[in-house]
Amino acid sequence: MNDIVCISPVDGSEVARRRIASDGEIAQALAAARQAQREWSRVPLAERKAKVLAFLEVLRTQNDEIVPELAMQMGRPVRYGGELRSLEERVRVLVELSDEALAPTTPAERPGLRRMIKRVPAGIVLVIAPWNYPYLTAVNAVVPALLAGNAVLLKHAAQTLLVGERFQSAMDLAGLPKHLFTALNLDHGAAEKLIASRSVDHVNFTGSVAGGRAIEQAAAGTFTTLGLELGGKDPAYVRSDADFDFAVEQLVDGAFYNSGQCCCGIERIYVHEQVYDRFVDAFADLTSRYQLGSPLAQETTLGPMAAVRFADTVRAHTREALVQGARPLIDAKRFSANKAGTAYLMPQVLVDVDHTMRVMMEESFGPVVGIMKVPSDEAAVELMNDSPYGLTASVWTADVDAAERIGDGIATGTVFMNRCDYVDPSLAWTGVKDTGRGASMSRLGFEALTRPKSFHLRIEH
Incomplete structure (x- = not known):
């Protein structure tokens, strides 16, 4: 079975080598995530928010290790301190936005009726993250997906393999329910096969235009929803x-x-x-x-x-x-x-x-x-x-x-x-033309990771 390898741009050394997940391991992760998501969707939002903030705190304590590790993986100078400052801003804003974004909306009152639209979780969200801002781009989807009651599978870029493992470790240390978040080592072929299997409910991808087209082709006929942030100029x-x-x-x-x-x-x-x-x-x-x-x-x-x-x-x-x-x-x-x-x-x-x-x-x-x-x-x-393009x-x-x-x-x-x-993070992150479709961040980002469910309750007859 092929491995995924991260070669450092600093000196050409091998930073990490990981085995690609087998079909059986992927199937097992999906089944476990589906069960974990059902239970998580019943957890009050306040508790979900607490777990996400605990995840952030774990990453904060690891930042001194993360910064040089990231430099070796993708080359960003250590003098800039990694992505923690922006990461913390983004996570805290998304946590604050979640109350309003996930609250039911109600139309004008009508006698004898209780009517509302709830935002319910999509289910399992597959996040395919790039290497250039490996923490920030992953958080864009991972955090609101979890806040909204979803389970998350994360496929990180080969160039930043260790970031996926950092996410997994931080989620585990933060006390998230087992199997609710799973970092999987997948190559492009395995990811496309997973999407085509109709086993996930939403895919969030950040990457190239060619990669976005491949994902759209893999998802064709599955009715899986997609969020695509692609090229820019x-x-x-x-x-x-x-x-x-x-x-x-x-x-x-x-x-x-x-x-x-x-x-x-x-x-x-x-x-x-x-x-x-x-x-x-x-x-x-x-x-x-x-x-x-x-x-x-x-x-x-x-x-x-x-x-x-x-x-x-x-x-x-x-x-x-x-x-x-x-x-x-x-x-x-x-x-x-x-x-x-x-x-x-x-x-x-x-x-x-x-x-x-x-x-x-x-x-x-x-x-x-x-x-x-x-x-x-x-x-x-x-x-x-x-x-x-138009980002x-x-x-x-x-x-x-x-x-x-x-x-x-x-x-x-x-x-x-x-x-x-x-x-x-308070505004929609979106693009036009070949930059992709969908939106992350803001209230609209939560809408992409949930579906509307209408309630029409007749209380007088």
């Missing part, structure tokens, strides 16, 4: 009235944090012609200050990408753009750790780009960004919409009304003003 527009220094600082971080491996990271920037030259110079200067190196070193601000093949994709996009006339602003001599054939890849800023180039149209998911000059808001919106878009301006007006014209799931690369 998130744009930013800098207006002439933007807080200049703030916009530069935030957009550099939005483009290169986590080596650009962010679902809502900035991959293309449109700058009003009145501030374009100044912006490009400042952006390139700040980018040049990154320190590329081992993520285990405190001075490192840019670690390796998660795998050599991901770095090679970014190199290919950049190389093709240069052949087509793009101009690089960052000197490779500044980054001695930048080496072909490795996962270590320097940040790059490209100008003289256009939408005939893959680097401006396809998801690069790495430390490269293209910057274009635009003459107006209308021109910026047209270019921002010229994409097969987030940011507008940098001092004019709130203008930001909302521009945002109304952008085909995207979230509009930011003077912020980027952030997930607000």
